Amino acid sequence: MFTDRLTQLRLSKGLTHQDMADKLGMTRQGYGHYESGKRTVDSETLATLADILEVDADYLLGRTSQPKHEETGIAFYGGPDQYSQDEIEVMEAALRAYREQKKKLLR
Structure with a gap:
């Protein structure tokens, strides 16, 4: 669920792997491992991803179907x-x- 939502949200914002990597301060390949599921996201990176993509971390993790809590x-x-x-x-x-x-x- 995480990898699908991460990819979908990135694409909906028109961002590339390199854009995301730059925002996270990592390599493009390192970011790509998050989307492919080869690398597990830590809590700090999860929070940053949620901020970049303007959703709640729980949405990225598949714990809610609402992208953003009111x-x-x-x-x-x-x-x-x-x-x-x-x-x-x-x-x-x-x-x-x-x-x-x-x-x-x-x-």
Whole structure:
């Protein structure tokens, strides 16, 4: 399941083996081993692949049929009474900006 989804997602994004290898900091052949199943992906690489392909790692692993879980918000330590609505909005905006920057870096 992993190898099929990895290949399908890469192709749907118009990426080559070399594109993926460059994004992962490895050789084209090394990346090709992931798609062929000759090499097992470690957790750090799995997370990076999920980010590059914009899906959840569970989708790549075949643990869910949903490519991306719907975001339902942010959980803050201490409960909702610990932060004002203004503070929560600032933290949410900062998180959105961080996620956008991360996407740009992975392109």
